[in-house]
Amino acid sequence: MDVYDSVVIGAGQAGLSASYHLKRLGIAHVVLDAEPRAGGAWQHRWDSLTMDDVHGVADLPDGPAPGRSTDRANRAVPAWFGRYETEHGLPVRRPVRVSSVTGRDDLLEVRSDAGTWLARTLVNATGTWTRPFVPHYPGAETFAGEQLHTHDYPGPEHFRGRRVLVVGAGASAVQFLGELGPITDTLWVTRREPVWREDFDGREAVGQVLERVRAGLPPASVVSVTGLALRPQEQAAARLGVYDRRRPMFSRIEPGGVRWDDDARDPDESAYEPVDTILWATGFRPAVTHLAPLHLRSEHGGIPLLPGTADVQTAVTAARDPRVQLVGYGPSASTIGGNRAGRAAALAVRRHLTRELVRLE
Numbered sequence: 001m002d003v004y005d006s007v008v009i010g011a012g013q014a015g016l017s018a019s020y021h022l023k024r025l026g027i028a029h030v031v032l033d034a035e036p037r038a039g040g041a042w043q044h045r046w047d048s049l050t051m052d053d054v055h056g057v058a059d060l061p062d063g064p065a066p067g068r069s070t071d072r073a074n075r076a077v078p079a080w081f082g083r084y085e086t087e088h089g090l091p092v093r094r095p096v097r098v099s100s101v102t103g104r105d106d107l108l109e110v111r112s113d114a115g116t117w118l119a120r121t122l123v124n125a126t127g128t129w130t131r132p133f134v135p136h137y138p139g140a141e142t143f144a145g146e147q148l149h150t151h152d153y154p155g156p157e158h159f160r161g162r163r164v165l166v167v168g169a170g171a172s173a174v175q176f177l178g179e180l181g182p183i184t185d186t187l188w189v190t191r192r193e194p195v196w197r198e199d200f201d202g203r204e205a206v207g208q209v210l211e212r213v214r215a216g217l218p219p220a221s222v223v224s225v226t227g228l229a230l231r232p233q234e235q236a237a238a239r240l241g242v243y244d245r246r247r248p249m250f251s252r253i254e255p256g257g258v259r260w261d262d263d264a265r266d267p268d269e270s271a272y273e274p275v276d277t278i279l280w281a282t283g284f285r286p287a288v289t290h291l292a293p294l295h296l297r298s299e300h301g302g303i304p305l306l307p308g309t310a311d312v313q314t315a316v317t318a319a320r321d322p323r324v325q326l327v328g329y330g331p332s333a334s335t336i337g338g339n340r341a342g343r344a345a346a347l348a349v350r351r352h353l354t355r356e357l358v359r360l361e
C-alpha cells in the first residue's frame with residue numbers, strides 16, 4: 001500500500017486551503033471527502049440563505065470568494081469550491097467517509113467506506129455540520145409539535161401561521177427570527193445574553209476560543225463569539241419587536257409548549273408558553289469521533305492544540321500527537337480561520353516530515 005506524506009480529511013474551506021499549501025510545498029497527499037460533490041457544508045445550507053445573508057466568506061488562497069449577491073449560498077460557494085479544486089489540481093477523492101484513524105507503527109492508518117490509506121501526517125478538516133447539537137431538556141420526547149435543528153431548517157414558508165420558539169443566541173437564530181417574525185408568531189429563548197456587535201472585538205473573541213482549546217476544553221463556536229448585528233433584512237422583524245420577545249431558557253418541555261419553573265425576571269408573567277414548533281438554533285460540535293483511537297482529547301473533553309506560530313488561527317497541531325493538524329477546529333472554525341489554518345497546517349506537516357527525515361538519517 002502507498003504511504004502518503006499527508007492525508008487531509010474534509011474538502012471544505014479549511015481542507016482546500018490545506019491541500020493548496022501542501023501542493024505548493026510539494027507534499028504528496030490526498031484529500032478524502034464524504035460528500036458526493038464539492039462544497040463542504042455550504043451545499044447543505046438552507047435555500048433562503050443568500051450571499052447577501054452570510055456573515056462573509058473569506059477568499060481561498062489564490063481563489064477570490066464570490067461576492068455579495070442574491071445568489072443562493074448553497075449554490076454559489078459549492079460552484080466556487082468545485083472550480084477551485086479543478087483549477088488548482090487538488091487531489092480530492094469523493095465520496096469517501098473516514099470511519100477511524102489509528103496509529104500503526106510510525107504511520108497513521110485512515111480507514112473509510114472506500115478503502116484504507118497510510119500516512120505520515122494527518123490534516124483533519126471535517127468541520128461541524130455532521131454533528132448538530134441539541135441540548136437535553138426534560139420532557140423533550142413528550143412534545144407533540146415539531147422540533148427542528150438549524151441543520152434541517154426548511155426555509156420560512158414551512159412555518160407560516162405557526163407559533164415558533166427559536167432557541168439559541170447565535171447568528172442562525174437572529175436570521176431565522178428575521179425571516180419568521182413577519183409571517184409567524186415567534187418567541188426567542190437564549191441561555192445567555194446575546195452579544196450585540198457594538199462592543200465586539202473580533203481578535204479578543206477568537207483569542208477566548210483559543211484559550212479554551214489550550215486548556216483542553218471543548219471549543220466554543222467562533223461565529224457565536226464574533227457578536228451579532230441586525231442587518232437590513234432583519235429590520236422588518238425588529239420593528240415588529242421580534243428581538244424583544246426574548247426570555248431565558250425554559251426549565252422543561254411539555255406536550256403543548258415550554259414551562260419555566262421559576263421566572264425570576266417577572267414572577268407575575270405566565271411561566272408557560274404554548275408553541276407549535278421548537279427551532280433549535282443551538283449550534284454544532286466538532287466532527288472528530290473518527291479520531292477517537294488516537295486519544296487526542298484531554299480529561300476536559302476537548303483536543304488541546306499547541307500554540308500557533310503567528311496569530312491565534314495558526315494553532316493547529318494536536319498537543320498529544322504532533323502528526324495531527326486540526327483545521328477549522330476551535331479558533332480556526334470560520335472561513336477566514338480555516339483559510340489561515342490550512343497554511344499553518346501545511347507548514348507544520350513540512351516541519352514534522354523534515355524532523356522525521358533527520359531522525360531517520
Ligand code: FAD
Nearest residue numbers: 010012013014034040041055056098126127328333334335
Ligand atoms: P466544512 O465546510 O464543514 O467541510 C467539512 C468537510 O468534511 C465536508 O465536506 C464533510 O462532508 C467532510 N467530512 C466530515 N466528516 C468526514 C469524514 N468522517 N470523512 C470524510 N469527510 C468528512 N463562517 C464564516 O466565516 N462566514 C459565514 O458566513 C458563516 N456562516 C455559517 C453559517 C452556518 C449555518 C454555520 C453552521 C457555519 C457558518 N460559518 C461561517 C462557519 C463556517 O461555515 C465554517 O467554520 C467553515 O466554512 C467550515 O469550513 P470547514 O472546512 O472547517 O468545514
